[in-house]
Amino acid sequence: xxxxxxxxxxxxxxxxxxxxxxxxxxxxxxxxxxxxxxxxxxxxxxxxxxxxxxxxxxxxxxxxxxxxxxxxxxxxxxxxxxxxxxxxxxxxxxxxxxxxxxxxxxxxxxxxxxxxxxxxxxxxxxxxxxxxxxxxxxxxxxxxxxxxxxxxxxxxxxxxxxxxxxxxxxxxxxxxxxxxxxxxxxxxxxxxxxxxxxxxxxxxxxxxxxxxxxxxxxxxxxxxxxxxxxxxxxxxxxxxxxxxxxxxxxxxxxxxxxxxxxxxxxxxxxxxxxxxxxxxxxxxxxxxxxxxxxxxxxxxxxxxxxxxxxxxxxxxxxxxxxxxxxxxxxxxxxxxxxxxxxxxxxxxxxxxxxxxxxxxxxxxxxxxxxxxxxxxxxxxxxxxxxxxxxxxxxxxxxxxxxxxxxxxxxxxxxxxxxxxxxxxxxxxxxxxxx
Ligand code: ADP
Ligand code: ZN
Numbered sequence: 156x157x158x159x160x161x162x163x164x165x166x167x168x169x170x171x172x173x174x175x176x177x178x179x180x181x182x183x184x185x186x187x188x189x190x191x192x193x194x195x196x197x198x199x200x201x202x203x204x205x206x207x208x209x210x211x212x213x214x215x216x217x218x219x220x221x222x223x224x225x226x227x228x229x230x231x232x233x234x235x236x237x238x239x240x241x242x243x244x245x246x247x248x249x250x251x252x253x254x255x256x257x258x259x260x261x262x263x264x265x266x267x268x269x270x271x272x273x274x275x276x277x278x279x280x281x282x283x284x285x286x287x288x289x290x291x292x293x294x295x296x297x298x299x300x301x302x303x304x305x306x307x308x309x310x311x312x313x314x315x316x317x318x319x320x321x322x323x324x325x326x327x328x329x330x331x332x333x334x335x336x337x338x339x340x341x342x343x344x345x346x347x348x349x350x351x352x353x354x355x356x357x358x359x360x361x362x363x364x365x366x367x368x369x370x371x372x373x374x375x376x377x378x379x380x381x382x383x384x385x386x387x388x389x390x391x392x393x394x395x396x397x398x399x400x401x402x403x404x405x406x407x408x409x410x411x412x413x414x415x416x417x418x419x420x421x422x423x424x425x426x427x428x429x430x431x432x433x434x435x436x437x438x439x440x441x442x443x444x445x446x447x448x449x450x451x452x453x454x455x456x457x458x459x460x461x462x463x464x465x466x467x468x469x470x471x472x473x474x475x476x477x478x479x480x481x482x483x484x485x486x487x488x489x490x491x492x493x494x495x496x497x498x499x500x501x502x503x504x505x506x507x508x509x510x511x512x513x514x515x516x517x518x519x520x521x522x523x524x525x526x527x528x529x530x531x532x533x534x535x536x537x538x539x540x541x542x543x544x545x546x547x548x549x550x551x552x553x554x555x556x557x558x559x560x561x562x563x564x565x566x567x568x569x570x571x572x573x574x575x576x577x578x579x580x581x582x583x584x585x586x587x588x589x
Contacts, residue, residue, distance in 0.1 A: 162414050163271070163469045167462070170470065171209055174417055177442035182206050182215070185448050188233040191226055192216075192450060212419065212440065217426070217451045223253040223393060231447050234258055239446055244292040245392035255294065255392045256446040262301070264443055268398040268412050269302020275403050275410060275469070276363045276386040278332055280307030283358075285325060287335035287343070288366070289578050290314040294396025295366055299334050302398065308332070315339060315577035318346040322354075329358045337369040337377060337385070338580035341509055344380035345571075355382030363388050365397065367579040368477050368495040372502035376509050387476060393452055394439050400474055405466050408473030415443045418472065419451070420460050423481050434459045436481055437474065455481040457493070483583065485515060487526045487561045494582040497528060500558050506536040506547050510573045513583045526563040527586075528555075534570050 183203040185192040195216040196202065205214055229236065241262060243255040278284060284303045288295030296314055303310045311328055313321050321343060333340065340362055347354045359381060365388035377385045389409050390397035399416055400409035411418055420435035421428055429435030437454045459475045479493030494513055501507055508531040536543055544567055551565045
């Protein structure tokens with residue numbers, strides 16, 4: 156098996172040695188083979204020889220999402236095109252999509268990383284793993300598929316959607332692990348109930364969920380409704396897809412695969428390093444990617460880092476939940492707030508379903524005086540007398556105010572009226588889209 160547990164538990168000093176060796180090699184690689192990087196290095200007056208210690212990383216230029224767009228599709232390749240065996244892409248809702256090309260070596264490394272990732276989350280070769288991440292251009296489907304097969308689990312490649320059939324398959328094939336977005340896990344539970352099936356009574360025991368921000372409250376909700384342990388997993392197309400980091404069963408931050416990904420945390424405004432424990436923007440350098448290595452990619456994801464060894468024995472740095480993407484941040488009367496913070500407040504309140512929509516006025520670049528939040532109420536509250544609804548609304552308003560310091564208009568809506576999506580949930584909408 157490819158798990159290489161010794162790597163995950165290697166002393167930090169040894170890990171850092173491995174990282175710097177791999178970094179030096181990669182930096183040389185992109186400098187020689189990718190004109191974009193050569194130019195960027197020249198602008199910063201840095202050459203591969205300047206990279207001798209981990210601290211030298213700071214000398215290198217950042218890469219941003221726009222660089223991928225500007226060089227679309229093949230401008231960032233570090234190998235001849237015939238070396239490419241697969242190409243994925245991210246959704247690209249704003250302008251040109253971003254592509255992720257893989258060599259055979261990349262596909263193999265990714266499968267190894269994902270096998271290890273799934274093992275960390277608690278999956279074993281005895282498991283029947285139903286993979287409800289979308290198959291296709293999205294990295295989720297195939298990323299999980301290859302990793303789970305390499306680990307030796309029995310993979311059921313359902314992809315997203317066709318929810319009723321998913322429920323039948325969970326029952327018939329005795330799935331023990333479900334992999335999908337957190338929001339789709341809730342749709343599975345809801346659909347199952349409509350069919351008269353209680354997922355808690357199936358063999359499902361574990362969910363490896365990610366690809367979108369979700370709160371601790373959402374985790375509790377999912378665990379209760381599906382009768383599973385829900386584990387958080389993180390990744391992104393520009394870097395590799397799923398497999399950048401994952402929680403172990405201790406659920407105390409996601410272990411980063413630091414033998415493949417070198418991370419930094421910066422203040423998104425000043426670009427200065429942020430100390431451990433504090434929040435900042437995650438910056439990732441790939442150490443082993445062949446087709447499209449990335450130097451100092453600014454993810455825009457806001458997290459904090461914890462380098463302390465974990466109870467599980469792994470020495471790999473842990474990252475916190477992603478509060479949100481820096482570009483998802485809302486500014487309400489001067490107060491910065493992420494959709495997932497609103498989610499955690501909502502879900503603390505009894506009588507509320509984990510389905511909500513945040514309505515903003517995008518014309519004003521997320522800065523708004525008025526924040527409106529639509530929340531589904533549970534069936535019993537909804538069928539109760541008006542007074543109860545009013546009390547609930549008031550409670551939500553005051554919780555938002557006292558916890559987040561923002562006043563919001565709360566609109567309670569009937570159960571099952573907010574649109575469900577099979578992949579990533581859309582939490583923030585512009586008023587004009589309604
Ligand atoms: P797109 O940009 O089209 O959404 P990706 O699938 O590459 O395409 O999305 C990666 C992004 O998804 C990450 O940068 C991060 O913002 C978000 N994401 C992925 N996993 C998680 C997670 N576990 N928690 C929060 N956000 C996540
Ligand atoms: Zn751990």
